[in-house]
Amino acid sequence: MNPLPTALAPQELHRHLPAVIRELGTTAFWSALNDWLCRFIPVDSVSVIAYSENQPPVLLFAVLTERERDIFFARFMDGTYIASPSYRGVLENFPAGVYLWPELMPDDFRESDLYKSYYQASQIEDLAYVFCSPIPGLHIQLGLGRHHPNPPFSENDIANLYELETLVLELVNKHWRLNGEQVPPDSRSLSMHVTQRVKEVLNGFGENILTDRERDIARLIISGYSSQAAADKLNISPGTERVHRAKVYAKLNLRSNSELFSLFLSQLTALSE
Incomplete structure (x- = not known):
């Protein structure tokens, strides 16, 4: 994880935003959005997963740590996603916006087998999400992870994420309206x-x-x-x-x-x- 600015700098925000706008409606959008967002919020891993009714989840984009990658595909994307705290947002149709790991985590979750076998094994220290709903019935979850030995998200990191919330949601919604059917070439769908x-x-x-x-x-x-x-x-x-x-x-x-x-x-x- 590279050291990044500790506060949003408007000139930096605007200077790099055109690179994201240029990719709206293309398969390179998620990568461009990730590059832009991570200039302002230090992260170790990123995943973008689309959930829709009666369809398998689709991993649209991911940058995972080496330790996490094998576990992610062997455990999380092989069905155990249904027991993850973030999946509750799909089940309960959470409104679009920013959600922090502690507010999603159910009672006793840190003692569960899923936490120990996936989150702890992947050395995940903290997670934050942006939940997007470009169209009814579609849930796109942008997950941002911090891994050991790096600390959990700071108050400033979280403040930056909330500051960027509306802009991220608008970008995702616009992208999906332009070309929601086109998925990145390296996306992976569950069977x-x-x-x-x-x-x-x-x-x-x-x-x-x-x-x-x-x-x-x-x-x-x-x-x-x-x-x-x-x-x-x-x-x-x-x-x-x-x-x-x-x-x-x-x-x-x-x-x-x-x-x-x-x-x-x-x-x-x-x-x-």
Whole structure:
């Protein structure tokens, strides 16, 4: 990670912006946007993933650390993305804007198998996202990562990201309107088989063991919902949600969200073998 300006300099912002504008509607747009954005926010990794209804996720662009790259394709893009904190933004149709890792991370996530096997193994210290929705039903997540030994994003980094939020959203929306169907030549799409496998494991989780409501709770926990968010989603009280959650743990012989994550991931892995 190269040392970069600690505050937005308007002259620098405007001087390099034409390079992004020139690539609007082309396959080089994401690379140009990344080069421009990273002049003002120090990062170690970048990923741009498009999620759309009934379609496999598409990795539009990525600059990953050497340590992260193999794990990213072997774990995250092979179906476990569904248990990532950022995927909750897709499930809950979050409005476009900047989202920080702590506000997306569900209860007990740092103890989960996914955190330990992917995020910790990739030495990810912090993540920040720009969620974009160029058209209804399409979610594009621009993820910015900081990795050990570099520190998490500073207050100044975060302030810069919020300052650039509107401009980034407008650029992405304009790009998609110009040529949203044209994907970069190095983009990678999950197969329908992977997507179907994820849905199969998630929809069948706890079958013949849990009640329908308990299975609803389990699926929401796996998908990153906090206790309060799950209660809101199901239109039940937080107390009722906690009762159902306790029954899920008891029936599956589990003690925490992290063990529930681990069980889901083990079933997903077993099905893919």
